[in-house]
Amino acid sequence: MPELYGLVASIIGVLLLALTVRELYRRRMRVASFLLWSILWVGLIVTGVFPQIYWVAVTHLGMALPIHFITTFSIIILFAISYQLYRTLNEVDKKLTKVVKQLAIESFSSEQKSQEEEKS
Amino acid sequence: MKITCVIPCHNEESTVESVVEGCRKYCGEIFLIDDGSTDETASRAAKAGAHVVKHAVRLGAGSALSTGFEIALRSGADIIVTLDGDGQHSPDDVPRVVKPILDGAADFVVGSRFLENAGSTPIHKKIGNKLLSSATSLVCGRRITDSQSGFRAYTRNALKWVIHEAKDYAWASETLILAARRGFRVTEVPIRSIYLSNRQRGAGVSDGPKILYETLKRRPADK
Numbered sequence: 016m017p018e019l020y021g022l023v024a025s026i027i028g029v030l031l032l033a034l035t036v037r038e039l040y041r042r043r044m045r046v047a048s049f050l051l052w053s054i055l056w057v058g059l060i061v062t063g064v065f066p067q068i069y070w071v072a073v074t075h076l077g078m079a080l081p082i083h084f085i086t087t088f089s090i091i092i093l094f095a096i097s098y099q100l101y102r103t104l105n106e107v108d109k110k111l112t113k114v115v116k117q118l119a120i121e122s123f124s125s126e127q128k129s130q131e132e133e134k135s
Numbered sequence: 136m137k138i139t140c141v142i143p144c145h146n147e148e149s150t151v152e153s154v155v156e157g158c159r160k161y162c163g164e165i166f167l168i169d170d171g172s173t174d175e176t177a178s179r180a181a182k183a184g185a186h187v188v189k190h191a192v193r194l195g196a197g198s199a200l201s202t203g204f205e206i207a208l209r210s211g212a213d214i215i216v217t218l219d220g221d222g223q224h225s226p227d228d229v230p231r232v233v234k235p236i237l238d239g240a241a242d243f244v245v246g247s248r249f250l251e252n253a254g255s256t257p258i259h260k261k262i263g264n265k266l267l268s269s270a271t272s273l274v275c276g277r278r279i280t281d282s283q284s285g286f287r288a289y290t291r292n293a294l295k296w297v298i299h300e301a302k303d304y305a306w307a308s309e310t311l312i313l314a315a316r317r318g319f320r321v322t323e324v325p326i327r328s329i330y331l332s333n334r335q336r337g338a339g340v341s342d343g344p345k346i347l348y349e350t351l352k353r354r355p356a357d358k
Binding site for chain 1: 168187189194209302
């Protein structure tokens with residue numbers, strides 16, 4: 016019988032998985048991102064129901080307690096997500112700059128053209 | 136020869152009119168790049184006689200200048216002069232900056248605040264500029280006394296090759312490095328700089344490390 020905290024973790028995992036599926040269904044999420052997040056939520060659900068899985072990982076990795084495993088890998092995952100967000104933001108910033116500049120130049124050029132047509 | 140002025144601006148309603156009016160004495164055409172201003176900068180510049188090009192959102196000094204360069208080249212400019220819209224540069228120095236190009240002695244002229252008396256330049260800007268100019272000189276392979284000056288003049292041919300990618304204040308060093316690499320003749324002339332105590336504009340202390348990094352990461356110019 017899973018512990019209460021395990022059940023809570025599993026329920027949260029199920030809810031988040033449902034939200035993620037909904038995002039994919041509404042085409043608000045890419046397949047790659049969906050898979051990544053789904054793996055996380057499924058992992059949360061499974062370890063919530065079968066917390067003894069942590070002991071297997073802890074033993075193989077030479078850690079003392081499951082909390083060490085959870086903390087270490089949570090931090091690594093968070094860093095990876097931050098890095099990916101940074102890369103995405105960088106790309107978006109470049110595209111925004113390009114669009115704003117192009118818009119400014121095109122808008123100015125068409126204003127000039129209208130003024131010249133009015134004069135002639 | 137068609138001399139065109141490019142002035143990047145962000146919220147400079149108090150100084151932009153006088154800068155544009157001053158430049159009109161020396162430049163055939165003035166393009167003011169309004170970088171997402173939220174005040175009356177654009178309308179006052181247009182009233183003073185500038186062609187105003189607007190960025191919908193603020194992108195940074197470097198982006199405003201590269202937009203201005205594109206527009207100036209499309210308009211057929213032979214000599215492109217850039218200066219700040221915050222009143223730091225005196226438009227009456229435009230002839231001084233343009234002279235080496237008109238004499239056929241340079242392709243790219245930098246107005247240096249440090250060739251003559253640095254005047255009222257704040258101490259932290261003097262120190263920061265010294266450091267950044269030393270770094271730029273190292274990468275360019277030639278001595279530059281004021282690598283961060285925005286008061287410059289370019290021939291059309293030189294400008295086509297030195298349009299920078301930097302969005303922020305790192306553009307200043309980047310264009311110098313590109314010019315050095317392409318073998319363009321770069322020279323400096325002394326200009327006046329005006330610092331009003333109640334207006335602190337331009338690159339700040341926090342911009343320094345980034346500009347330094349962007350400068351030093353470029354390999355030195357081949358000799």
